[in-house]
Amino acid sequence: MWAWLYEQLSMADLLPPTVTPDAVRLRFQKLQRQQGILGPRSHVRLTPDPPPPADEPAHQHAGPAPLSELDMIALFRVDTMRWEVVGLEHRTYAAGAKGPDGELVTSPLYITRLRCRRIAGAETLDALGKDLLADIAAVGAQRPRVKPRVSPTADHLLEIAPMDLHIGKLSWPEETGQAYDIAHAESAFVAAIEDLLAKTSTVPVEEIIIPIGNDLLHVDNLENTTTSGTRMDADSRYHKMFRKAHALMAWAAERCVERAPVKLIVVPGNHDRLGAFHVGEVLAAQFSDHRFIDVQNGPALRKYHHYGTTLLGFTHGSEEKHADLPLIMAQEQSDQWAQSTCREWHLGHFHKRKEMRFTAGDSFAGVVVRVLPSLSAADAWHAAKGFIGQRRAVEAYVFHKTDGYVGHFQSRVVPEATP
Numbered sequence: 001m002w003a004w005l006y007e008q009l010s011m012a013d014l015l016p017p018t019v020t021p022d023a024v025r026l027r028f029q030k031l032q033r034q035q036g037i038l039g040p041r042s043h044v045r046l047t048p049d050p051p052p053p054a055d056e057p058a059h060q061h062a063g064p065a066p067l068s069e070l071d072m073i074a075l076f077r078v079d080t081m082r083w084e085v086v087g088l089e090h091r092t093y094a095a096g097a098k099g100p101d102g103e104l105v106t107s108p109l110y111i112t113r114l115r116c117r118r119i120a121g122a123e124t125l126d127a128l129g130k131d132l133l134a135d136i137a138a139v140g141a142q143r144p145r146v147k148p149r150v151s152p153t154a155d156h157l158l159e160i161a162p163m164d165l166h167i168g169k170l171s172w173p174e175e176t177g178q179a180y181d182i183a184h185a186e187s188a189f190v191a192a193i194e195d196l197l198a199k200t201s202t203v204p205v206e207e208i209i210i211p212i213g214n215d216l217l218h219v220d221n222l223e224n225t226t227t228s229g230t231r232m233d234a235d236s237r238y239h240k241m242f243r244k245a246h247a248l249m250a251w252a253a254e255r256c257v258e259r260a261p262v263k264l265i266v267v268p269g270n271h272d273r274l275g276a277f278h279v280g281e282v283l284a285a286q287f288s289d290h291r292f293i294d295v296q297n298g299p300a301l302r303k304y305h306h307y308g309t310t311l312l313g314f315t316h317g318s319e320e321k322h323a324d325l326p327l328i329m330a331q332e333q334s335d336q337w338a339q340s341t342c343r344e345w346h347l348g349h350f351h352k353r354k355e356m357r358f359t360a361g362d363s364f365a366g367v368v369v370r371v372l373p374s375l376s377a378a379d380a381w382h383a384a385k386g387f388i389g390q391r392r393a394v395e396a397y398v399f400h401k402t403d404g405y406v407g408h409f410q411s412r413v414v415p416e417a418t419p
Helices: 002-011 021-034 069-076 122-142 182-199 238-256 273-286 322-332 334-339 380-385
Strands: 056-063 083-098 104-118 156-161 205-213 262-267 293-296 303-307 310-314 342-347 354-358 367-371 393-400 404-412
Touching: 056 069, 069 083, 069 104, 156 182, 182 238, 182 393, 182 404, 205 238, 205 273, 205 303, 238 262, 238 273, 262 273, 262 303, 273 293, 303 334, 310 322, 310 334, 322 334, 322 342, 322 367, 342 404
Parallel strands: 156 205, 205 262, 262 293, 310 342, 342 367
Antiparallel strands: 056 104, 083 104, 156 393, 303 310, 354 367, 393 404
16 A cells, blocks of 8 residues: 555655655555554554445446456556555447448347445545645655855855765774774764755865765675775775665755765775665666766766866775876867866875875876875774874865866864773
8 A cells, every 4th residue: 555655746846855665665554553453563453444435336338349347447447556446347238329321230239337335444545645745744844955156246166075984894902092983973974964064164165076986895794804905904894885885875965965066976995896886876767866966976986077277086096007197188188278378187096195296298287186085094904004094084176167166175083082
């Protein structure tokens, strides 16, 4: 019944876009329990249905051929959720009429009669459907799809770049000096997004891009290994990591779209090449009908975004030689390259901030390659190798439509004290 209600309400465009079939099912069952139709933890009816009312007057059709039960249901629009068929009868009569030559011509006339009976409990289900619609509408109203408040004179691109979040990484303070797990990743990420939105609140933003992936997930399978098979210290099960990664990225998109239209750019990492793609596919499906949230996903390791005179390239940084990136950009994005004067690459992977400028010939002068910092703490392997003390942060970059890069902001995580 709940599936039928969901279908009918969706077809009538009465459900908010954020309401899923599972939400309808759970709320329908809750209403059934409240009205005593279902037990607290079962699907057993507790209250008997009232006796069915009298049969509906039979539907009858006369024609040159008999009709089937389905034909009669379709012809008279019988609601089979409220009426059940109890009988189908056919009768044949000889109908006579004068032919062209004046002779009497007889032909068979078929009478089809369909008898229905009201389904017991249909009134209760009708009431549940109305209550469900009211309940779902109230829930959907709590998370309306927001139209960005963009100024007509806005002329800046804002990039918020949460690199190498490593959801699912486990860092034990006694071993590494810092604690990090799924809960730490979530709280640090949410705090950084809110902080950067506050710090850039005076910038007239026309568009926001968020490169995600870049080792968003710490592992790429149920064996807790990276894409290439290296085993990692994991905080939780892969399914939980995946769900948390999706939830956080969806939250970030919905939070930032309050400010301006958002594009999520999925960049595969060396830890999560498959996982990042799958998160991107789920996000793309979730926001497929959202006017102001776009998801750029795909298996390509390098992604690009063009805004005004700025051309940005995104890659994880674990595969290409950094000195080759300017030429790669020029070859892969020749049209956008010709239209831009500000060209930058933004990389992750190294968990530290670094900036390089390449001038390998006049054609590539001024290309900036930035390695951006990470929020995640060092794990046991990094601590053992001495790769510690990196500044944990998320950075946001601002680009003017004609002037290109104009500045950046940083939201820093203060490391926890060693116990």
